[in-house]
Amino acid sequence: MTATREGATFASGTATDPAMAPHNMTLTLRIWRQRGPADKGRMVTYQVEDISPDMSFLEMLDVLNEKLILAGDDPVVFDHDCREGICGSCGLMINGTAHGRGTSGGPTTTCQLHMRKFKDGDTIDIEPWRATAFPVIKDLSVDRSALDRIIQSGGYISAPTGTAPEAHSILVPKKDSDAAFDAATCIGCGACVAACPNASSMLFTAAKVSHLGLLPQGQPERNERVVNMVAQQDREGFGGCTNIGECSAACPKGISMENISRLNHDLLGALRAGARPKS
Amino acid sequence: MPLDLFTVGDPIADTKAPMDVPIGERWSTRRFRARLVNPANRRKLTVIVVGTGLAGGSAAATLGEAGYKVKNFWFHDSPRRAHSVAAQGGINAAKNYRNDGDSVHRLFYDTVKGGDFRSRENNVHRLAEVSVNIIDQCVAQGVPFAREYGGLLDNRSFGGAQVSRTFYARGQTGQQLLYGAYQALERQMAAGTVEQFARHEMLDLIVIDGRARGIVARNLITGEVSTHFADAVVLATGGYSNVFYLSTNAKGSNATAIWRAHKRGAYFANPCYTQIHPTCIPVKGDYQSKLTLMSESLRNDGRVWVPKERGDTRDPRDIPEGERDYYLERIYPAFGNLVPRDIASRQAKNVCDEGRGVGPGGLGVYLDFGDAMKRLGRPAIEAKYGNLFDMYAQITGEDPYETPMRIYPAVHYTMGGLWVDYDLQSTIPGMFVIGEANFSDHGANRLGASALMQGLADGYFVLPNTINDYLADGPFEKVDDSHPAVAEALQEVQGRVQKLLSINGNRTPASFHRELGRLMWDLCGMERSEESLRKALDRIPEIRQEFWTNLKVSGDENTINPTLEHAGRVADFIELAELMCVDALHRAESCGGHFRAESQTPEGEALRDDENFAYVAAWEWTPEGAPPVLHREALEYEYVHLAQRSYK
Numbered sequence: 017m018t019a020t021r022e023g024a025t026f027a028s029g030t031a032t033d034p035a036m037a038p039h040n041m042t043l044t045l046r047i048w049r050q051r052g053p054a055d056k057g058r059m060v061t062y063q064v065e066d067i068s069p070d071m072s073f074l075e076m077l078d079v080l081n082e083k084l085i086l087a088g089d090d091p092v093v094f095d096h097d098c099r100e101g102i103c104g105s106c107g108l109m110i111n112g113t114a115h116g117r118g119t120s121g122g123p124t125t126t127c128q129l130h131m132r133k134f135k136d137g138d139t140i141d142i143e144p145w146r147a148t149a150f151p152v153i154k155d156l157s158v159d160r161s162a163l164d165r166i167i168q169s170g171g172y173i174s175a176p177t178g179t180a181p182e183a184h185s186i187l188v189p190k191k192d193s194d195a196a197f198d199a200a201t202c203i204g205c206g207a208c209v210a211a212c213p214n215a216s217s218m219l220f221t222a223a224k225v226s227h228l229g230l231l232p233q234g235q236p237e238r239n240e241r242v243v244n245m246v247a248q249q250d251r252e253g254f255g256g257c258t259n260i261g262e263c264s265a266a267c268p269k270g271i272s273m274e275n276i277s278r279l280n281h282d283l284l285g286a287l288r289a290g291a292r293p294k295s
Numbered sequence: 296m297p298l299d300l301f302t303v304g305d306p307i308a309d310t311k312a313p314m315d316v317p318i319g320e321r322w323s324t325r326r327f328r329a330r331l332v333n334p335a336n337r338r339k340l341t342v343i344v345v346g347t348g349l350a351g352g353s354a355a356a357t358l359g360e361a362g363y364k365v366k367n368f369w370f371h372d373s374p375r376r377a378h379s380v381a382a383q384g385g386i387n388a389a390k391n392y393r394n395d396g397d398s399v400h401r402l403f404y405d406t407v408k409g410g411d412f413r414s415r416e417n418n419v420h421r422l423a424e425v426s427v428n429i430i431d432q433c434v435a436q437g438v439p440f441a442r443e444y445g446g447l448l449d450n451r452s453f454g455g456a457q458v459s460r461t462f463y464a465r466g467q468t469g470q471q472l473l474y475g476a477y478q479a480l481e482r483q484m485a486a487g488t489v490e491q492f493a494r495h496e497m498l499d500l501i502v503i504d505g506r507a508r509g510i511v512a513r514n515l516i517t518g519e520v521s522t523h524f525a526d527a528v529v530l531a532t533g534g535y536s537n538v539f540y541l542s543t544n545a546k547g548s549n550a551t552a553i554w555r556a557h558k559r560g561a562y563f564a565n566p567c568y569t570q571i572h573p574t575c576i577p578v579k580g581d582y583q584s585k586l587t588l589m590s591e592s593l594r595n596d597g598r599v600w601v602p603k604e605r606g607d608t609r610d611p612r613d614i615p616e617g618e619r620d621y622y623l624e625r626i627y628p629a630f631g632n633l634v635p636r637d638i639a640s641r642q643a644k645n646v647c648d649e650g651r652g653v654g655p656g657g658l659g660v661y662l663d664f665g666d667a668m669k670r671l672g673r674p675a676i677e678a679k680y681g682n683l684f685d686m687y688a689q690i691t692g693e694d695p696y697e698t699p700m701r702i703y704p705a706v707h708y709t710m711g712g713l714w715v716d717y718d719l720q721s722t723i724p725g726m727f728v729i730g731e732a733n734f735s736d737h738g739a740n741r742l743g744a745s746a747l748m749q750g751l752a753d754g755y756f757v758l759p760n761t762i763n764d765y766l767a768d769g770p771f772e773k774v775d776d777s778h779p780a781v782a783e784a785l786q787e788v789q790g791r792v793q794k795l796l797s798i799n800g801n802r803t804p805a806s807f808h809r810e811l812g813r814l815m816w817d818l819c820g821m822e823r824s825e826e827s828l829r830k831a832l833d834r835i836p837e838i839r840q841e842f843w844t845n846l847k848v849s850g851d852e853n854t855i856n857p858t859l860e861h862a863g864r865v866a867d868f869i870e871l872a873e874l875m876c877v878d879a880l881h882r883a884e885s886c887g888g889h890f891r892a893e894s895q896t897p898e899g900e901a902l903r904d905d906e907n908f909a910y911v912a913a914w915e916w917t918p919e920g921a922p923p924v925l926h927r928e929a930l931e932y933e934y935v936h937l938a939q940r941s942y943k
Binding site: 051052068069070071072074075078079081082084085086087088089090091093095096097098099100101102103104105124128130132153154157159160161163164167168169171172173174175176177178179180181182183184186187188189190193194196197200201203204227228231233234 | 353356357360371372373374375376378380381390392428430431432434435436437439440441442443444445446447448464465467470471474477478479481482484485493516545546547579580582583584585587588686689690691692755756759801803805806847848849850854855857858
């Protein structure tokens, strides 16, 4: 919990410059609580006080959970780990937008959303990612293993350890390498699925198809890769892509819709060339 | 040193490196002499790998490809979340693509020297040799390293190296390397050679007849505690920076797996060697849950300063040039703002201790881009550091283009870890330790861009060659839950879970963790002294005592319960903290990241004592109440001559 912010001296642990320190906030949280996959789930209202604008959103939830633990209540379960926007663990629907994009003013991860984006007295709705392919485990934590299975179906280059040629024997034009990197920055958080009205994983799949398909190393398996990955996402119960673009708008890593076009191009080419998914 | 803190046991030595040949031939000789396992027999051998970071992911994938039956455990939902993902800067390799005089020998030399002469020459030389294979492997997997316009790989100089040997993928090198290993791992899962145990936490090691034969793990979703057996166990569970509570590690990073293995007989080497990174965003409040690192590359253009006068709270932009102290440039005219991490960190602490620190609590120094903006213009600064400036603005709410950044050092990496021999085998036969979890290659200080190199070297190239020699004796006798040692381990884990839930006191696991972390930072952090360490050793047992009588964990054991997980990890951190302080106290010299106030040069630099401390301190656990036993492994320097580091 935060310390007082008035006065010129700051005990270790208080916030920024007194002149610019806004007042701490009292907030109403409406949080999705669900005991397990079989439970129906419901929104439960909590109050948190003395929330510093410098806190991250997850630190604000830590404050709530500390209170719940001491009261002997079950704390709210949510996934998180690195808290620097790169591991892809965290992901919450905040006031109806993935990672709180609507509040932050631009794409972010939940852990990089800070409380200074909220106002004293605000009511905040917090829900899990909602998609058939992401069943709720408990409260705000969902099972995203479907994304790993999409990678298993072909999202790799078969290069057993020790078989690699000298690195400089493979030339990659800088623009292809840069474009491959842009696609490869996908952190697998699932915000694209959560933001999509169809709960489609197309942006996730397209990012991997693009990353590997843009590189010379990825050519030998290019056709099989795209047909198998697309078939797998259907099997997992993700919806179809209708090019709405909510996915890209919500993506904390700015993965562009161009990747979906590239996937569609590759898929057509692969099917025409006779590639068929493994059953 | 008083006998009540530890006792001294027999010396320990690595017996696996072939010392009868010159250093450049030792790795190939070891590979030749190690016994092999026939491909048909590999299917009959099971290997447990705990962890999926650069070391664990690459090892599990490679062992699966080799034909072993691999069982891979991790506590996240996906292998791609392991904290290697957060490494920014790059990976070193002695390719000499820049024709600037680099070589395997130079990388070896730089790493031994950078480690302040507290690492093993044989291991470091092998690391340098293997570094070139890593780049080849990663490129073949499709890792999108930075490239030149001609399509060749780009390199940069990093962490004060005088050659350009660092390969990178913008500021996300760890992420891209991890995804390469992750994809190789997922491929093996699809092929059925690697069985996955997601959201499982290892809570004990099973040792039977002196061999590591399995683990006890808890399913974090169902709470079920179960046993898993194998012919060998590989720990790749990362470092223990979170003993300090606030660090740049992820929230879940913990020492439980290596600590439980230590308590089952694995020696813990050099636990006091911790690395403090100078350019992190300072602490803001008591609620703070972690610290964020910003790439060291910022020091290439930013100038570090504090006000000359104590307690100067003016806006930094109002402090005239003549009233600023650019202390790194003043003390180290040759290296200036680019001095190594340990030195930059300690000097920041010194000026803050003098009362000249800036920001909340006076724990911060300015990193000022004002001059660079004038010299290069804002667009150039944006192009070079845009993502870091954005990150800073997002976290602090301040605009670093307008006002200087505030930075402060934070714990970042632990060089210590479980003791391993040249084969990466611990003192428990059949248990191997790789990546940051072992102690092997960085001595008392790790150089930038070397952690990624070591993790992948261990996982792709070293372990898959050395583990065969051990497995050639297998398959070992079948074991199951009826074995007394298994039943005991299982019962102990279950009992501990019950105990944590039943104390029903008044403090949360996080509250104990914060208290322990603060204590370790103050008394066993950037600077340690006999006085501070004795104080810590008085206080830690009291924290432990209160933990086990006043802890509060709500919820139950049969469901996902992050509070319960955290409680178990904090319990282990408390015990580890005590060993760290004993190790720091016994090592009455300064070296690398371990700075003892009593051991410094007249200029205030770290002063090694090679006569008395040129050894690895490998600690043996002893049952409750008895002090740990110190086993010394002497360090011999045949190829790199011992010298005092100087950056003036």
